[in-house]
Amino acid sequence: MISGFLNAFRTPDLRKKMLFTLFILVIFRIGSTIPAPNVNIAAIQKCASDATTGDQAGVYAMINLFSGGALLHLAIFALGIMPYITASIILQLLTVVIPRLEALKKEGATGQETITKYTRWLTIVLGVLQATSFTMMAVSGQLYRTCTESVVYSDGVFPIIVMILTMTAGTSLIMWMGELITDRGVGNGMSILIFTQIAARFPSSMWSIKTAHQGNQGWLLLVLVVAVGLLVMAGVVFVEQAQRRIPVQYAKRMVGNRLMGGSTTYIPMKVNQAGVIPVIFAASMLYLPMLYAMFRPEGAAATWIATNLNGRGDTVWYNVIYVAMIIFFTFFYVSITFDPVEVSDNMRKFGGFIPGIRAGKPTEDYLAYVLSRLTAPGSLYLALISLIPTVAIVLLGADQNFPFGGTSLLIMVGVGLDTVKQIDSQLHQRNYEGFLK
Numbered sequence: 001m002i003s004g005f006l007n008a009f010r011t012p013d014l015r016k017k018m019l020f021t022l023f024i025l026v027i028f029r030i031g032s033t034i035p036a037p038n039v040n041i042a043a044i045q046k047c048a049s050d051a052t053t054g055d056q057a058g059v060y061a062m063i064n065l066f067s068g069g070a071l072l073h074l075a076i077f078a079l080g081i082m083p084y085i086t087a088s089i090i091l092q093l094l095t096v097v098i099p100r101l102e103a104l105k106k107e108g109a110t111g112q113e114t115i116t117k118y119t120r121w122l123t124i125v126l127g128v129l130q131a132t133s134f135t136m137m138a139v140s141g142q143l144y145r146t147c148t149e150s151v152v153y154s155d156g157v158f159p160i161i162v163m164i165l166t167m168t169a170g171t172s173l174i175m176w177m178g179e180l181i182t183d184r185g186v187g188n189g190m191s192i193l194i195f196t197q198i199a200a201r202f203p204s205s206m207w208s209i210k211t212a213h214q215g216n217q218g219w220l221l222l223v224l225v226v227a228v229g230l231l232v233m234a235g236v237v238f239v240e241q242a243q244r245r246i247p248v249q250y251a252k253r254m255v256g257n258r259l260m261g262g263s264t265t266y267i268p269m270k271v272n273q274a275g276v277i278p279v280i281f282a283a284s285m286l287y288l289p290m291l292y293a294m295f296r297p298e299g300a301a302a303t304w305i306a307t308n309l310n311g312r313g314d315t316v317w318y319n320v321i322y323v324a325m326i327i328f329f330t331f332f333y334v335s336i337t338f339d340p341v342e343v344s345d346n347m348r349k350f351g352g353f354i355p356g357i358r359a360g361k362p363t364e365d366y367l368a369y370v371l372s373r374l375t376a377p378g379s380l381y382l383a384l385i386s387l388i389p390t391v392a393i394v395l396l397g398a399d400q401n402f403p404f405g406g407t408s409l410l411i412m413v414g415v416g417l418d419t420v421k422q423i424d425s426q427l428h429q430r431n432y433e434g435f436l437k
Contacts, residue, residue, distance in 0.1 A: 007427055014186075014426055021185035024177050025196050031077040031173070032070035032200070036166045038152050038159040039074045039138075047147035048072040070197075074138060074151065074163070076170040079130050081178065081193050083171050087122035088190075089277065091115060096336045120175065127171035131164045187419035195415040198408045232388065236413045239381055242271045244374055246367070251351045269370060272378045273338060276410040278329035279386055282322055283407060319390055323383040330379035340367035385410060 009015045035041055071078045095101040095115075104111035137143040139155045152159070174193060181189030209225055210218040245266040286309060293305040308317035344363040346352075353359050357366050386407070 008423055011427070014423070017184065017186045018423075021181050021187070021192065024181055024185065024189075025192070028077065028174065028177060028193060028196060029200065031170060032075050032080075032197070033073075034076050036074050036076055036078065036163050038154055038163050040149070040151050040153055043147075043149040044073055044138075044151040047144040047149060047151055071134070074134070074167075076166055077174055078134065078167050079127055079171045079174075080197055081174055081190055083126040083130060084119070084123045084175050084178070084190060085194075085280075086126055087119045090122065091119050093336065123175055124168065124172060127168040128164065131167035131171075135160055135163045135167070187415070187422055191411075191415040191418065194411055198412055201408075232385075233409065233413055236385065236409060237417065239271055240414060240417060244269045244271075244370060246370065247355055248347060248352045249355055251353070267343070267367075269338075269374055270378075271374055272381060273371070273375060274330045274333040274378065274382070276382075276407060276414060277333050278326050278379070279382055279407045279410060281329040281333070282325035282386075285325055286318070286322060319387060322386065326383045326386060327379040330382060331375055334371065334375050334378075338371060340364045340371065343367055382410070 008018065035044070070080060091101070095105050101115065101118075104114050134143065138151050139160060141147075141150070144151065152163075178189035178193050181187065181192055183189075185192075206222065206226075210222040245268055247264065247266050249264050289305045289309050293302040293309075296302050308315045309321070341364050344360065344367065347354075347363065348359050354363055354366065357363050388409070
């Protein structure tokens with residue numbers, strides 16, 4: 001591993017890419033700490049500190065998950081990368097529904113460039129809507145309901161418009177920086193930015209575990225959490241790497257005067273085919289009723305939501321609904337991203353077939369059967385990982401900022417593996433021994 005890092009920095013072009021990526025990440029973190037205009041820094045720091053330790057800490061922890069602490073402080077990069085992620089997911093889902101988008105997807109690089117353009121414009125629209133929502137919540141005092149201090153200096157029209165435009169411009173800049181990392185740096189830019197936002201909360205979350213207990217008990221609990229966290233991460237790496245390889249053979253055929261084909265390859269089908277998207281979907285859906293209870297605290301519905309869906313993860317109803325939604329969204333997302341009919345048709349066009357399986361409908365049925373057998377344990381695996389913070393809250397007395405588990409752990413491990421694989425492949429191209437063996 002150490003020799004792999006040394007070889008990466010010895011290679012001039014790879015070293016340049018890695019340093020460029022680190023430079024963009026530094027700018028990104030600086031922008032996440034600079035408050036937007038018209039923000040009362042002292043007041044919002046006090047209100048944010050009280051909010052993350054109060055009764056509604058689960059809601060604020062959910063809001064703050066993908067911003068690395070920037071959103072609750074109304075920073076320039078307060079919205080983070082979430083508008084782009086939401087826009088990408090919406091376009092991906094609409095590709096199945098709208099024939100025009102499906103045709104663009106099949107056009108290759110040209111169509112993908114058009115879809116990327118649509119994603120950028122939708123990101124700006126979502127950025128304006130989210131910036132307006134959070135700015136108006138801050139001005140009206142609904143962002144921090146338990147805080148009596150005003151987090152903005154002025155509630156005039158011009159300062160509010162400046163705040164909205166600043167946050168929207170921050171989202172556009174983040175989107176541009178992510179694309180710069182993808183083009184000139186190492187790894188997928190958007191994923192690395194998400195990784196940075198989540199990793200930024202790790203030191204404070206780990207230290208809060210120690211400070212929550214006095215004396216040697218705090219240090220013992222901290223060491224125990226780190227040890228268990230490393231074991232969980234090792235298990236996540238093992239499952240994320242696991243895949244079912246379906247062999248595919250291509251028949252020989254004459255193209256002009258040349259004999260083509262005759263090769264053997266495979267279709268890699270991962271156990272966790274859906275990635276972290278189902279967990280994000282489920283968390284977002286559960287966030288909506290909690291947001292409703294914040295705006296409309298009176299009434300029987302709001303009372304039930306505040307009691308059973310409070311976001312702290314210590315209620316039976318919350319965990320049952322959370323697990324059920326993760327399983328549902330896993331099957332739903334896999335069904336729209338992997339089409340056995342399309343895969344079977346593509347294999348038949350190029351003369352490919354699965355040994356022992358006839359082409360056409362039998363191949364479609366076989367792929368659908370294997371996909372369902374893999375998706376079932378994959379959905380249970382995602383649900384189990386997402387329940388780790390709940391187990392920590394019940395058994396260890398942890399808070400909502402428990403670092404190992406749920407969406408944060410899945411994203412960090414997934415992005416880390418993808419980035420290491422890209423560096424590893426570039427090292428192998430230069431006859432160096434990589435990280436992975």
